[in-house]
Amino acid sequence: MGSIDVKVRKLTQKNYEDKIFEVKFANGDEGFRRDQLRTFLFNSELLLPRVRTTLFDLQPLGPSGRSRAIDPGVEREDIWKITKLEFRQRSPVVKKAKR
Numbered sequence: 546m547g548s549i550d551v552k553v554r555k556l557t558q559k560n561y562e563d564k565i566f567e568v569k570f571a572n573g574d575e576g577f578r579r580d581q582l583r584t585f586l587f588n589s590e591l592l593l594p595r596v597r598t599t600l601f602d603l604q605p606l607g608p609s610g611r612s613r614a615i616d617p618g619v620e621r622e623d624i625w626k627i628t629k630l631e632f633r634q635r636s637p638v639v640k641k642a643k644r
Contacts, residue, residue, distance in 0.1 A: 546581055547572035561635050568630040576606035576624035600631035
């Protein structure tokens with residue numbers, strides 16, 4: 546799927562801390578097949594502890610990068626463009642003991 550660029554944000558709450566990973570694909574303008582996307586998401590959630598997909602926005606990639614150029618009822622290619630993808634890793638916050 547090519548190289549990816551990941552930005553990490555942290556959100557801290559009373560009992561937990563979230564790390565939000567915003568993923569951008571370098572070759573995203575070419576699009577990806579559904580089986581590539583499914584494998585990437587499955588492995589991302591399987592191999593990283595407590596990581597879940599929280600935002601996944603995609604659109605069909607049509608001629609000239611627009612999905613509306615295809616006539617209704619016409620079968621389109623199985624090529625998709627990811628517009629937004631975020632993962633979230635939630636970890637509990639360890640409370641410090643009072644002395």
